[in-house]
Amino acid sequence: MVLKIKRIKEIKEYVIEKENITLLEALNYIKENTDPTLAFSWGCRSGVCGSCAVRVNEKEVLACEYKVNHEDIAEPLKNMESVKDLVVLHDAALNKNKKAYAYIKSFKNDVVTEDDEKLNEVQSDCILCSSCYSACPVFSVNEEFLGPFALTRVWKYTVDKREGDTKSNIDAVQSNGVWDCTLCNECTVVCPQGISPKQDIEKLRAKSSQFGYMDPNFGSFGGFGNDFGLSF
Ligand code: SF4
Numbered sequence: 001m002v003l004k005i006k007r008i009k010e011i012k013e014y015v016i017e018k019e020n021i022t023l024l025e026a027l028n029y030i031k032e033n034t035d036p037t038l039a040f041s042w043g044c045r046s047g048v049c050g051s052c053a054v055r056v057n058e059k060e061v062l063a064c065e066y067k068v069n070h071e072d073i074a075e076p077l078k079n080m081e082s083v084k085d086l087v088v089l090h091d092a093a094l095n096k097n098k099k100a101y102a103y104i105k106s107f108k109n110d111v112v113t114e115d116d117e118k119l120n121e122v123q124s125d126c127i128l129c130s131s132c133y134s135a136c137p138v139f140s141v142n143e144e145f146l147g148p149f150a151l152t153r154v155w156k157y158t159v160d161k162r163e164g165d166t167k168s169n170i171d172a173v174q175s176n177g178v179w180d181c182t183l184c185n186e187c188t189v190v191c192p193q194g195i196s197p198k199q200d201i202e203k204l205r206a207k208s209s210q211f212g213y214m215d216p217n218f219g220s221f222g223g224f225g226n227d228f229g230l231s232f
């Protein structure tokens, strides 16, 4: 089997004398048998830590879960600062949590029941792999965009009964946030945890409307009065 890896600006081909293995096993095989200089990140080997996220054939995967195929092309995540080979810095994405205030800001002592926990159970499963940021076309062109997992986390705390200041969650996602998303769903497709940031962004939009916000792009159409020559 041949595995191709994008290294700096060239694609290198490696022959692997094994079949039916994960991409992470293939990378370790190369490092041990062919090329000890190959750099890649990994941790738990069981899809829990999110460290080994890369792109294969232009789609984000966890290397420890993906079964590698002949002539696959592996490359680092997009939209992140490159360190070496398949290793990137996740800071650009992780810093968005802070910017979006994706945490409880005003703690309210309240009892959280099992039913309450179900409201943000899925969002709590995020492993911070950054795959959604790599796949997001808006983050590709606007590094100020808060982006998928930060917005998902904001939704997680918006529905948390212990948050005593839900409005400040909503205020924080108006600029470079919920209205900038194109709802393309790429983040949902690549998420290894079955989280849908796109759906959470839609819920945040609905909540924003409850707090008096509206889509700023709507105003740019000029309103019905202008478009149809009618006056309201
Ligand atoms: S749905 Fe929104 S957040 Fe998700 S990838 Fe598309 S633009 Fe980015």
Ligand code: SF4
Pocket (backbone or CB within 6 Å): 050, 125, 126, 127, 128, 129, 130, 131, 132, 133, 148, 149, 152, 187, 190, 191, 192, 193, 194, 195, 197
């Ligand atoms: S939302 Fe999904 S794709 Fe995005 S960082 Fe979390 S686990 Fe990874």
